Structures are given as structure tokens and as C-alpha cells.
Amino acid sequence: MSWQHLTELEQWKAIQSASFEQPQVVFKHSTRCSISSMALNRFEHSELFKKDMLACWYLDLIQFRSISDQIAFDTHIQHESPQCLLIKNGEVHYAASHGMIDDQTILDKI
Numbered sequence: 001m002s003w004q005h006l007t008e009l010e011q012w013k014a015i016q017s018a019s020f021e022q023p024q025v026v027f028k029h030s031t032r033c034s035i036s037s038m039a040l041n042r043f044e045h046s047e048l049f050k051k052d053m054l055a056c057w058y059l060d061l062i063q064f065r066s067i068s069d070q071i072a073f074d075t076h077i078q079h080e081s082p083q084c085l086l087i088k089n090g091e092v093h094y095a096a097s098h099g100m101i102d103d104q105t106i107l108d109k110i
Helices: 009-018 034-044 065-075 103-109
Strands: 025-031 053-061 083-088 091-097
Touching: 009 025, 009 034, 009 053, 009 065, 009 103, 025 065, 053 091, 091 103
Parallel strands: 025 053
Antiparallel strands: 025 083, 083 091
């Protein structure tokens, strides 16, 4: 599996709609943070990322912070970095940040 890059606000609306057909993961990553890099690396090497069970979206927080802010507003989940959200049927079914990001928990929820 590979990342789809979330670079436009319209894509966020499309992710919400697409989540009724297939679960969607949004991974918020700060390219300036070593903890974020470690969490991203661990996620990319997980079984979840290797399987084609859901769409995975990568959000570069340095370039597209306004999109992250809109996601936080729409979901009522405070922005953190790194942060992973599972969107299913238009709603957040999982949200975690830093070392709490767990691929097995996401697998259990899809």
C-alpha cells in the first residue's frame, strides 16, 4: 500500500464520503519532529499498512496545517502530532497520537 497525500481541503470532504465505502486513515505527520518520524516509520512497517484494507492518507502538517485545523474542527478532536485517525461511515472510530498509535487497534476497529 502507499500513501495518498492530503493536500487540499476538498480531499478531506471526499475522505469523509469515501469512508462509507471503505475505512480511511489520516496520518498527521510533522516533518520537523523526530517522535512523529518514529511513529510514521512504525506505522509504515505495520501489517495494517501492508494490507489493502483501507485508504491511507498522509497529511504534512508543516505545509498543510490549515487542513489539520479543519479536521480538528469537524471531528471535535484536538490536533496533535503525530496523530492517526480512523474514519468509518463518516465518523472517527479511532484517534491516537504519539506512542499510542496502534495498528492492531485500528485493525480491530475495521
